[in-house]
Amino acid sequence: xxxxxxxxxxxxxxxxxxxxxxxxxxxxxxxxxxxxxxxxxxxxxxxxxxxxxxxxxxxxxxxxxxxxxxxxxxxxxxxxxxxxxxxxxxxxxxxxxxxxxxxxxxxxxxxxxxxxxxxxxxxxxxxxxxxxxxxxxxxxxxxxxxxxxxxxxxxxxxxxxxxxxxxxxxxxxxxxxxxxxxxxxxxxxxxxxxxxxxxxxxxxxxxxxxxxxxxxxxxxxxxxxxxxxxxxxxxxxxxxxxxxxxxxxxxxxxxxxxxxxxxxxxxxxxxxxxxxxxxxxxxxxxxxxxxxxxxxxxxxxxxxxxxxxxxxxxxxxxxxxxxxxxxxxxxxxxxxxxxxxxxxxxxxxxxxxxxxxxxxxxxxxxxxx
Numbered sequence: 001x002x003x004x005x006x007x008x009x010x011x012x013x014x015x016x017x018x019x020x021x022x023x024x025x026x027x028x029x030x031x032x033x034x035x036x037x038x039x040x041x042x043x044x045x046x047x048x049x050x051x052x053x054x055x056x057x058x059x060x061x062x063x064x065x066x067x068x069x070x071x072x073x074x075x076x077x078x079x080x081x082x083x084x085x086x087x088x089x090x091x092x093x094x095x096x097x098x099x100x101x102x103x104x105x106x107x108x109x110x111x112x113x114x115x116x117x118x119x120x121x122x123x124x125x126x127x128x129x130x131x132x133x134x135x136x137x138x139x140x141x142x143x144x145x146x147x148x149x150x151x152x153x154x155x156x157x158x159x160x161x162x163x164x165x166x167x168x169x170x171x172x173x174x175x176x177x178x179x180x181x182x183x184x185x186x187x188x189x190x191x192x193x194x195x196x197x198x199x200x201x202x203x204x205x206x207x208x209x210x211x212x213x214x215x216x217x218x219x220x221x222x223x224x225x226x227x228x229x230x231x232x233x234x235x236x237x238x239x240x241x242x243x244x245x246x247x248x249x250x251x252x253x254x255x256x257x258x259x260x261x262x263x264x265x266x267x268x269x270x271x272x273x274x275x276x277x278x279x280x281x282x283x284x285x286x287x288x289x290x291x292x293x294x295x296x297x298x299x300x301x302x303x304x305x306x307x308x309x310x311x312x313x314x315x316x317x318x319x320x321x322x323x324x325x326x327x328x329x330x331x332x333x334x335x336x337x338x339x340x341x342x343x344x345x346x347x348x349x350x351x352x353x354x355x356x357x358x359x360x361x362x363x364x365x366x367x368x369x
Contacts, residue, residue: 038094041087043135045096046118046128048072048084054097054111055119062100062108091115125186133183136176138162138169139328146327153331166328171239181243185217188270191301191359192218196225198358201299201366202266207231209264209291211257211284212272214240220247222268233262257284261291270301271362274325277332278344285348289369297368298350303335304363314360341365 045051053071054063063071065085073079088109092099096115100108111119117127138158145157158166170176202208202222206229210219213234223229231251234244238254253262258280261267267288273281288298303318322335336344342353345367352368 037090039131039135041090042096042131045084045087045091046131050084050088051111051115051119051126051128054109055116060110060116062098062110064106064108068109123189125182125189127186129179129182129186133179134324136179138166138176142327146323149326149331156327156329156331158328167237167239177243181215184214184271188218189221191362192221195301195358195364196221199356199364201297201364202226202229205229205264205266207233207264207266209233209235209262209267211235211261211267211269211288212240213268214244216241216244216247216250216252218268218270219250223247223249231264233264235262257287259287261287263291263293265293265296267292267296267298268301269298271303273300273302274321274335275329275333277330281344282348285344285350285367289349292369295369297366300341300365300367301362302341302365303361304341304355304357304365305335305337307337307339317361338363 049072050068053068054060065081065088069076069079069081069084085107088097089099089107091097092109095112096118097109098112098115100110102108118131120126120128138161141161142156142158145160148155148157148160156165158169162169170180203226205226208219208222208229208231210216210232213219213236216232216234219232219234223232230249232247232249234241234247234250234252235255235257236244237256241252241254244252255262261284269284269288273284276284285298292298303321305318305322306315309315309319318335325333325335338355341355345353345365350367350369352366354366354368356364356366358364
């Protein structure tokens with residue numbers, strides 16, 4: 001091949017490579033442009049009870065869209081199996097369902113491991129409630145205003161959209177508060193099971209204070225696992241503990257952690273610090289430090305951001321949750337890195353800090369006096 005022909009060939013290949021990269025980039029943008037189809041389709045199949053229809057006590061038998069409709073809408077002659085199948089195909093591409101394609105072209109669907117988290121277990125718990133709670137109308141009204149958290153962080157997008165804070169809004173609406181309780185319980189129970197199997201930091205604790213304890217479910221699980229914890233104090237805002245169930249050995253105490261924290265041998269905080277500014281977190285940490293005896297400890301379960309940004313599911317889930325907090329709860333509330341938590345502990349008097357990565361989303365952080 002002559003030199004001129006070689007150069008033309010190399011230039012042709014270069015152009016082809018560039019075109020492929022450009023094509024891939026355009027495709028990525030189109031996927032993002034259509035991304036809203038994913039959570040909305042997932043909300044639709046949850047509300048239609050599709051996961052339960054497939055799961056049915058653990059059978060998980062592959063079903064066609066028509067079979068599913070026969071189970072969830074047996075007397076609705078207007079139901080459209082083709083449209084349901086379109087939802088199922090999209091969600092299959094995001095590993096919610098497993099598609100079984102026969103040689104004749106018939107499609108059937110079962111639940112993937114991810115999809116199984118959306119079907120109620122024997123306690124009536126699942127991650128479906130977390131998904132439903134995160135897509136309520138009031139929250140959806142706030143999302144178009146997310147950019148305003150950059151323009152002016154003094155007022156949360158949720159408050160701009162709904163004219164009151166998320167806590168003010170939901171505590172006035174019992175049905176929506178019930179969904180929040182179900183969301184919290186469905187999310188925390190699987191995590192607490194794993195934590196209690198792998199973490200022994202509650203040994204030697206007799207009185208445990210759960211700051212932001214909500215329904216008290218975490219205290220109940222801890223006390224069931226560790227009989228040495230004889231007294232539990234479920235400490236949260238009065239409107240949050242007002243409907244907490246009675247749990248033997250647990251006192252439901254209303255209060256404000258920004259002002260004071262009840263004394264105990266150890267303090268437990270789970271999934272609450274993310275909604276606080278650095279100044280607020282520091283105030284609560286200082287109150288916790290004062291409430292603890294010598295050698296007492298604070299056990300915190302929170303999302304911990306990686307230092308390095310990557311494309312993993314974990315990083316995307318954590319960063320997505322961070323933007324959710326910024327939009328719905330506090331513009332300066334946030335997910336923090338391990339170093340940020342360590343600095344927060346040291347600045348409030350805790351000299352000893354340890355991290356245990358038990359769960360892929362929530363870490364256990366231990367602050368010892």
